[in-house]
Amino acid sequence: MSYGTVFPLWRDAAGRAWSDYTEHAFVQALGDGTLPSRAFLHYLVQDYIFLIHFSRAWALAVTKAETVEEMRSCAGTVNALINDEIALHVSICGAHGISEADLQVADEGRANLAYTRYVLDAGHSGDLVDLLASLAPCVMGYGEIGLRLSKAATSDRYREWIGTYAGAEYQATCCDAGALIDSAVNLRLGDRPTSSPRWGGLCRRFRTATRLEADFWQMGLDP
Amino acid sequence: MSYGTVFPLWRDAAGRAWSDYTEHAFVQALGDGTLPSRAFLHYLVQDYIFLIHFSRAWALAVTKAETVEEMRSCAGTVNALINDEIALHVSICGAHGISEADLQVADEGRANLAYTRYVLDAGHSGDLVDLLASLAPCVMGYGEIGLRLSKAATSDRYREWIGTYAGAEYQATCCDAGALIDSAVNLRLGDRPTSSPRWGGLCRRFRTATRLEADFWQMGLDP
């Protein structure tokens, strides 16, 4: 299972920030089943708000695409997020006693706001690749976490959550995102992207977004 | 068949600009079959390029939505445009001997560029309602033209084109767009929008976009 060739380079360049995020205490507690329900529910509510702004960021990507193929890929993601994933989220929250009306009036946490608005600004201030470098830690990080926990989990408590991100459908989304990143980087930075003057800046964007994702888990633990 | 309550007010405020657009010589020639193939093909190629930037504008609308319902409506349109309508266009062009490769290297006409970039700037400089007022002449104008020609056409030559826009699916798109405009205007201008200080500006946006649509037909006649 591969998320392309550029993503692993960005992940490696992020160093400890990547493991701080993907092996965060919140993640470990999903795996061993010790995560309190209250923390999980708080996370679910914030993740609903997150998905709204994450969808906006993928829609922004459509406006910044340079080829029809890039547009198709991003538009498919927007539609899947808004018309499938948000709906799924509403249903999962409902099963935990949180109504859609509750979700729509929930206060947005600061870590949530910080990450999503950082991503949107990356898109507005730069080009599509700046935006993708900020979106990647979320998309692929959840893919890696899902895969790892599906093997390493010692509890069934959060099996459903883990199964969603370890599942074939979500893994295919990560592969598609990886392919989009590879082709978008190739189109703009050429076939030796690590030699481009933009490489360092893109690695910084990815690392900053990764740190903000770790803050998001922490927000789940500190409601 | 109704396209909502706000659209007819904007249309009436546009005065002669609306009939100059919807009853343009290009439109009449589609109806009586006198439009030369060369003009129709030139139009089809430009319309392909138009759809790309029109999709970007609807994607921009997703980023400017304030409710999940607004997002859903706009995201559905983005997906339909990019993954259905552009594909349909490629196939129609193919039937007329124009390959997708031809489409992708075609030069963008000035009238095309003027209209689409005006719409995108309306979105960036204002809010969702500014953007919708600029998008409406295209969406609803084609709906009105399709309906009228489906009754008034005296030739079968462009029956397929007319049928697309007169058809139930496209008419439903116009009704949905009308409902989106009504609710978006209500949310931002209140239930007496014509009394809002923004009303005049929105009417001007709609009229400017209408004039630019008429230029687009003219471009079809003057390739």
Added chain:
Amino acid sequence: MSYGTVFPLWRDAAGRAWSDYTEHAFVQALGDGTLPSRAFLHYLVQDYIFLIHFSRAWALAVTKAETVEEMRSCAGTVNALINDEIALHVSICGAHGISEADLQVADEGRANLAYTRYVLDAGHSGDLVDLLASLAPCVMGYGEIGLRLSKAATSDRYREWIGTYAGAEYQATCCDAGALIDSAVNLRLGDRPTSSPRWGGLCRRFRTATRLEADFWQMGLDP
């Protein structure tokens, strides 16, 4: 000294969030001289980064202006921020042993990032008034804090900082911003803005930005 008519309404609607920000422990410690140098220097470095993104937000306001007067007002602010205030900041930091090179490589704090990107997104997702409602807590809050501390301070330690914001020049900036907000609101919401359907949303934007400003002070205390 008045900052206009709309700002006081937004401030009152923000309730305790306003005093949590303008009477934050960091502010009190500026007044009684107990703020540790380390906290002040950390604040100065972050404020340099803040000014960069704050300038970008005022430049975004230029692109969203609807009248030449609005453009003039915002462009004057952009120029003052970038060519005067950032330069002043560099010189103050220099006097405290922090070089411009240090400033340019400093890591951006999360509270800094959260506030500035929230403001930029407010501008991109809405119109000029959404942007101004997010900018106002910073501009006017510093004005109020400066004025209050210039009377209430019990120590001279941070006299220079206090004097900057209590001074005639900065107070005039606040009055200009208040006049800009009043006219921009009048142009878009009419002369009874509190009856507009947008009023609640603007109050929420102002309050969210106010909370993010309080987080910024807290970041100064928790480097």
Added chain:
Amino acid sequence: MSYGTVFPLWRDAAGRAWSDYTEHAFVQALGDGTLPSRAFLHYLVQDYIFLIHFSRAWALAVTKAETVEEMRSCAGTVNALINDEIALHVSICGAHGISEADLQVADEGRANLAYTRYVLDAGHSGDLVDLLASLAPCVMGYGEIGLRLSKAATSDRYREWIGTYAGAEYQATCCDAGALIDSAVNLRLGDRPTSSPRWGGLCRRFRTATRLEADFWQMGLDP
């Protein structure tokens, strides 16, 4: 007098489009004094509207800058355009009997709208370099035209206009813009920009903007 190293490459790549613009019949008629007053006044009115949107585009550049030096350069231009050049324009128009009130209600020509909105969209869809490649034909084209006519003009009728763009101040603006382009390109494409995969796209942007500038002159001849 040099406008940097990247601009001449873009200009040469534009081929005939560049001379079609800089040696347009409107320009020749400014030089030999045969341009009718009516055409010149029509141009002046449209140029006032142009300056407004051109200022917005330079303000957008501030939001897309990656260094403080880039911000300073763009912000200085925004301020000069809005607080000096627009004012100068109002005064010149006034001398020809066109009041500021007339200017503010003038209808925007299609060629005007096409060029300015194309530039703004170049900025929104790409990065700072995409925006600068679209702005350059205007800035430097006027510089070249001014210099050439100052030597070649056979009539004094439009001496004042020619003198403005041939003058030291405007020429310095062109040199500054050239230096900004060179450093911005170097920062993003490296020191061999013609080998970057982005080079072709930037040349196309420059050429499209050049064609739209030629349309602007034509609009002056066909009011």
